[in-house]
Amino acid sequence: MDTEKIPFARPFIGEAEEAAVLRVLRSGWLTTGSETLAFEKEFAAFFGEQASAESESGRLHALAVNSATSGLHLAMEAAGVGPGDVVLVPSFTFTATAEVVRYLSADVAFVDVTPGTCLMDPQKLEETLLRLKQGLPAYERRGEDGSIQRFGPKGNPKAAIPVHYGGLPCDMDAIMEIARKFELFVCEDAAHAFPSRLEDGRWAGLLGDVGVFSFYATKTITTGEGGMAVTRNSSLSQRMAIMRSHGIDRSVWNRYTDTKASWYYEVVAAGYKYNLPDILGALGRAQLSRAMDLLEMRRAIARIYDDNFKDCACLSLPATGAADARHLYPLKLGLENLSISRDRFIDLLQERGIGVSVHFIPLHTMPYYREKYSLVPGDFPESCKAFTRSISLPIWPGMDNNQIMRVTAAVLGIAREYST
Numbered sequence: 001m002d003t004e005k006i007p008f009a010r011p012f013i014g015e016a017e018e019a020a021v022l023r024v025l026r027s028g029w030l031t032t033g034s035e036t037l038a039f040e041k042e043f044a045a046f047f048g049e050q051a052s053a054e055s056e057s058g059r060l061h062a063l064a065v066n067s068a069t070s071g072l073h074l075a076m077e078a079a080g081v082g083p084g085d086v087v088l089v090p091s092f093t094f095t096a097t098a099e100v101v102r103y104l105s106a107d108v109a110f111v112d113v114t115p116g117t118c119l120m121d122p123q124k125l126e127e128t129l130l131r132l133k134q135g136l137p138a139y140e141r142r143g144e145d146g147s148i149q150r151f152g153p154k155g156n157p158k159a160a161i162p163v164h165y166g167g168l169p170c171d172m173d174a175i176m177e178i179a180r181k182f183e184l185f186v187c188e189d190a191a192h193a194f195p196s197r198l199e200d201g202r203w204a205g206l207l208g209d210v211g212v213f214s215f216y217a218t219k220t221i222t223t224g225e226g227g228m229a230v231t232r233n234s235s236l237s238q239r240m241a242i243m244r245s246h247g248i249d250r251s252v253w254n255r256y257t258d259t260k261a262s263w264y265y266e267v268v269a270a271g272y273k274y275n276l277p278d279i280l281g282a283l284g285r286a287q288l289s290r291a292m293d294l295l296e297m298r299r300a301i302a303r304i305y306d307d308n309f310k311d312c313a314c315l316s317l318p319a320t321g322a323a324d325a326r327h328l329y330p331l332k333l334g335l336e337n338l339s340i341s342r343d344r345f346i347d348l349l350q351e352r353g354i355g356v357s358v359h360f361i362p363l364h365t366m367p368y369y370r371e372k373y374s375l376v377p378g379d380f381p382e383s384c385k386a387f388t389r390s391i392s393l394p395i396w397p398g399m400d401n402n403q404i405m406r407v408t409a410a411v412l413g414i415a416r417e418y419s420t
């Protein structure tokens with residue numbers, strides 16, 4: 001029996017990626033330059049080429065950044081988020097989604113997710129917004145005597161960051177309608193969603209004011225570390241470009257190049273250092289050119305898992321859409337029909353050499369947020385229910401049939417042995 005460990009994630013790196021990096025190493029120019037610029041153009045073209053009407057409604061600006069976290073921070077900064085503002089974030093996400101709000105001294109208001117999809121619940125988003133608009137704290141819970149306790153951040157609801165969990169697109173029509181009503185800035189956390197389409201073919205990440213994709217080592221395409229912020233709003237794009245590079249205004253530089261020396265520049269804000277170097281830009285171009293192949297590989301793995309798990313009473317399949325990125329395969333355990341916990345299930349998979357993960361540990365249960373906003377797990381019950389049942393299985397392109405079947409057999413074997 002093959003007992004070699006199967007990792008939870010593994011980047012798909014081939015000769016094209018090796019050649020791209022070597023080309024840059026030999027070029028004499030390592031930091032941001034022509035490669036990253038080309039990566040930005042090709043990234044925007046990826047959507048333009050394949051979307052029909054989309055490309056006509058205004059140029060898509062793509063800004064390469066050194067992480068999705070940087071991109072989210074730039075988007076919040078460009079939106080003018082600051083002290084006294086509140087940004088609405090799902091409780092079921094990675095900490096990066098919320099921490100960028102705290103960087104700017106604004107407050108985070110969590111919103112619970114819809115069961116099944118684990119996506120920000122638009123109705124709960126609206127309820128939280130209504131409370132904030134009335135000057136009430138963001139959260140409420142029922143006391144033991146049935147009375148309503150109000151607590152959590154108060155302030156001006158400025159923005160929302162919906163997360164396309166696992167690549168499954170949020171209900172963006174509902175979210176954007178609410179955003180219009182409450183004059184909310186919307187930044188899509190599309191870290192999992194390259195590439196994901198809604199049922200009608202529109203691309204996730206291109207529907208809010210800004211969308212941010214991640215190229216972290218475990219994501220659908222990778223530059224090791226990196227990300228891309230996209231927007232159709234040119235003033236937002238300009239502000240993000242300036243703040244990405246120390247607050248240096250290139251357009252000023254361009255205007256003065258005729259009269260001033262090439263060393264001249266102007267600092268218009270205390271910006272950040274969030275640019276993506278050419279070494280990584282070149283890697284990104286190679287990954288981008290095989291993005292659809294990688295997607296097909298993830299889909300093929302998901303199909304095999306779905307087929308094998310669909311008839312098992314103690315397993316439920318992850319929610320999926322018409323054409324989502326399938327970044328994760330978050331299998332849900334039917335704990336009612338199992339004699340072991342999710343944690344024990346994970347131990348048993350790991351004993352069989354299967355690398356797994358959990359997405360996500362709800363953010364409101366983390367010490368920082370729990371203490372800051374006096375939260376208890378029951379405040380966002382759907383996030384906690386999803387967490388206690390979830391196991392993310394390996395779904396990386398390049399898994400061979402033997403590895404896929406080993407994962408499948410291990411899951412089914414444990415499920416059968418401990419089903420009640």
Ligand SMILES: *Cc1c(COP(=O)(O)O)cnc(C)c1O
Nearest residue numbers: 067068069094096191214215216
């Ligand atoms: C990975 C991830 C991020 C952050 O991406 P980085 O590129 O590592 O900064 C943000 N949000 C979600 C939901 C993620 O999974």
